[in-house]
Amino acid sequence: xxxxxxxxxxxxxxxxxxxxxxxxxxxxxxxxxxxxxxxxxxxxxxxxxxxxxxxxxxxxxxxxxxxxxxxxxxxxxxxxxxxxxxxxxxxxxxxxxxxxxxxxxxxxxxxxxxxxxxxxxxxxxxxxxxxxxxxxxxxxxxxxxxxxxxxxxxxxxxxxxxxxxxxxxxxxxxxxxxxxxxxxxxxxxxxxxxxxxxxxxxxxxxxxxxxxxxxxxxxxxxxxxxxxxxxxxxxxxxxxxxxxxxxxxxxxxxxxxxxxxxxxxxxxxxxxxxxxxxxxxxxxxxxxxxxxxxxxxxxxxxxxxxxxxxxxxxxxxxxxxxxxxxxxxxxxxxxxxxxxxxxx
Amino acid sequence: xxxxxxxxxxxxxxxxxxxxxxxxxxxxxxxxxxxxxxxxxxxxxxxxxxxxxxxxxxxxxxxxxxxxxxxxxxxxxxxxxxxxxxxxxxxxxxxxxxxxxxxxxxxxxxxxxxxxxxxxxxxxxxxxxxxxxxxxxxxxxxxxxxxxxxxxxxxxxxxxxxxxxxxxxxxxxxxxxxxxxxxxxxxxxxxxxxxxxxxxxxxxxxxxxxxxxxxxxxxxxxxxxxxxxxxxxxxxxxxxxxxxxxxxxxxxxxxxxxxxxxxxxxxxxxxxxxxxxxxxxxxxxxxxxxxxxxxxxxxxxxxxxxxxxxxxxxxxxxxxxxxxxxxxxxxxxxxxxxxxxxxx
Numbered sequence: 001x002x003x004x005x006x007x008x009x010x011x012x013x014x015x016x017x018x019x020x021x022x023x024x025x026x027x028x029x030x031x032x033x034x035x036x037x038x039x040x041x042x043x044x045x046x047x048x049x050x051x052x053x054x055x056x057x058x059x060x061x062x063x064x065x066x067x068x069x070x071x072x073x074x075x076x077x078x079x080x081x082x083x084x085x086x087x088x089x090x091x092x093x094x095x096x097x098x099x100x101x102x103x104x105x106x107x108x109x110x111x112x113x114x115x116x117x118x119x120x121x122x123x124x125x126x127x128x129x130x131x132x133x134x135x136x137x138x139x140x141x142x143x144x145x146x147x148x149x150x151x152x153x154x155x156x157x158x159x160x161x162x163x164x165x166x167x168x169x170x171x172x173x174x175x176x177x178x179x180x181x182x183x184x185x186x187x188x189x190x191x192x193x194x195x196x197x198x199x200x201x202x203x204x205x206x207x208x209x210x211x212x213x214x215x216x217x218x219x220x221x222x223x224x225x226x227x228x229x230x231x232x233x234x235x236x237x238x239x240x241x242x243x244x245x246x247x248x249x250x251x252x253x254x255x256x257x258x259x260x261x262x263x264x265x266x267x268x269x270x271x272x273x274x275x276x277x278x279x280x281x282x283x284x285x286x287x288x289x290x291x292x293x294x295x296x297x298x299x300x301x302x303x304x305x306x307x308x309x310x311x312x313x314x315x316x317x318x319x320x321x322x323x324x325x326x327x328x329x330x331x332x333x334x335x336x337x338x339x340x341x342x343x344x
Numbered sequence: 345x346x347x348x349x350x351x352x353x354x355x356x357x358x359x360x361x362x363x364x365x366x367x368x369x370x371x372x373x374x375x376x377x378x379x380x381x382x383x384x385x386x387x388x389x390x391x392x393x394x395x396x397x398x399x400x401x402x403x404x405x406x407x408x409x410x411x412x413x414x415x416x417x418x419x420x421x422x423x424x425x426x427x428x429x430x431x432x433x434x435x436x437x438x439x440x441x442x443x444x445x446x447x448x449x450x451x452x453x454x455x456x457x458x459x460x461x462x463x464x465x466x467x468x469x470x471x472x473x474x475x476x477x478x479x480x481x482x483x484x485x486x487x488x489x490x491x492x493x494x495x496x497x498x499x500x501x502x503x504x505x506x507x508x509x510x511x512x513x514x515x516x517x518x519x520x521x522x523x524x525x526x527x528x529x530x531x532x533x534x535x536x537x538x539x540x541x542x543x544x545x546x547x548x549x550x551x552x553x554x555x556x557x558x559x560x561x562x563x564x565x566x567x568x569x570x571x572x573x574x575x576x577x578x579x580x581x582x583x584x585x586x587x588x589x590x591x592x593x594x595x596x597x598x599x600x601x602x603x604x605x606x607x608x609x610x611x612x613x614x615x616x617x618x619x620x621x622x623x624x625x626x627x628x629x630x631x632x633x634x635x636x637x638x639x640x641x642x643x644x645x646x647x648x649x650x651x652x653x654x655x656x657x658x659x660x661x662x663x664x665x666x667x668x669x670x671x672x673x674x675x676x677x678x679x680x681x682x683x684x685x686x687x688x
Contacts, residue, residue, distance in 0.1 A: 036508055075625065075626050096441065096443075100427050100431065119468065281419065282419050289624070
């Protein structure tokens with residue numbers, strides 16, 4: 001594949017009638033008198049001169065690339081997060097290097113090492129791998145949700161604790177008496193663990209007996225949900241719970257389907273609120289799969305980009321939590337149609 | 345932000361006891377005798393030497409980056425495509441620069457110009473912008489679905505024509521007599537236009553009177569669907585059609601909801617097959633939103649990467665279409681449960 005002969009900085013200098021060093025100063029944003037700057041800029045336009053990235057990279061050690069480590073882009077939450085990260089970088093003249101690392105820690109480690117080598121200017125990581133020890137102290141990095149014990153790495157997340165409390169308060173407001181909690185979680189500690197803390201706190205506050213299914217993610221999650229459901233059936237087949245707070249929309253949706261398959265009406269017999277705010281077909285204003293505590297994905301992405309670009313480390317907050325909102329998604333009674341009698 | 349003093353090629357040469365040129369040859373994959381190669385490789389390991397990308401880029405003019413232009417990653421089809429492109433690049437030691445260009449042609453043009461400037465080694469484009477005239481003749485590029493009249497650009501897509509025929513054949517096999525077609529399309533020509541050709545071809549082949557809603561994408565698509573539905577109601581409120589082939593899963597899902605809201609049973613009164621194969625929550629083995637002709641997203645992504653990396657242009661096919669498959673997604677009668685009487 002042949003390339004046309006691209007003009008060089010020397011060609012620009014000749015065209016502008018200035019020294020090579022003057023062209024270099026203009027290109028690298030260093031002070032030059034206006035008259036020279038104009039001459040150089042005109043010559044650049046005339047010749048369609050483009051800065052040689054590699055030569056520039058050697059000089060400035062800036063790649064204008066930010067790497068995003070994310071498990072995948074097929075999960076709609078990760079997909080939306082990726083999209084908003086790309087948009088937030090674009091606004092700042094930066095480009096996104098995408099690393100979908102699902103299950104391959106080596107891929108994440110390679111990505112971190114790009115930052116050490118200045119091949120990327122920073123890393124935004126949403127990871128469920130054990131990569132703590134590979135994070136060099138001196139690279140610009142921000143993590144979403146995850147907590148690395150041995151590092152002072154800035155974290156961004158949603159206010160999971162407040163969101164969980166909100167879920168329980170909404171269920172109570174809509175007439176539930178016995179909300180249970182449903183979680184399948186990763187082995188790695190993260191901000192989303194606070195959803196459970198929030199559930200337990202709300203139980204205490206409102207005098208509810210805590211009751212939950214809380215397990216590590218596994219291959220037979222549906223089976224586990226069935227067993228949980230069976231344990232909560234009374235002899236007449238009604239349930240001992242009337243509300244569910246699900247740790248994620250995905251599991252909330254799975255449990256909703258299971259309940260319907262077993263003949264329970266949603267939201268009449270059981271109301272369910274999950275967490276995430278995933279929308280069908282990824283439409284920003286589209287339908288939710290279930291009623292949910294919605295994470296502000298765009299704002300979270302914007303915040304991650306802001307933080308990874310901060311130069312003065314002393315001003316970077318170690319934890320930034322953004323507020324969440326409840327949104328109706330078909331699995332709760334609408335507030336405008338409260339049950340005529342809240343007691344069952 | 346301070347960086348530790350990284351070892352240089354000179355340090356490696358000193359450690360290995362070889363000339364600088366020998367280190368350079370090993371790093372750049374040029375022939376060196378085994379004994380020298382081993383010495384250099386040992387020194388590289390010992391010193392944790394990392395290749396300086398910029399210096400290397402200057403020499404090889406290879407970035408090992410491939411750019412993907414895609415409208416967004418929130419649409420689940422685009423999200424899955426992005427994920428598989430990333431995976432196919434990773435297998436080859438390449439990295440993905442992601443450009444979510446939805447509605448901003450300047451973003452796509454900037455991305456194309458990165459290829460002209462060797463900042464990326466190639467471009468994979470899934471675009472609905474009018475960027476034909478900005479595509480330089482000499483850059484490695486492959487487009488998904490889209491057709492640029494003035495260029496000889498290799499295209500990859502699904503076999504849309506055969507897929508549309510398959511949709512109609514399946515509807516007939518499941519007992520439909522009057523399948524209609526529903527499409528909202530972009531103003532730009534692309535491979536997916538052949539879904540309509542396939543529908544018309546199948547109508548002719550099977551003696552069906554063609555009947556369709558075929559419009560440009562617009563802001564009142566639901567309104568248009570309602571009007572189409574009303575035009576097809578008989579005085580007793582039954583419909584003059586009993587099958588629908590929807591151009592995309594998204595529109596198929598919208599129309600399914602509309603039909604249900606209006607009291608029609610799916611699949612008993614109307615069966616629907618759409619096109620794409622989008623899965624809830626992005627799970628590879630998850631549920632479809634509607635019965636669908638599924639595009640082989642992973643294979644399509646793999647093919648795009650293969651083609652953009654081909655060195656010998658004379659062997660690149662100008663069009664590559666991959667086969668599609670029908671899959672049940674709740675809006676058709678299951679073949680194992682055919683209607684006792686196919687006639688309505």
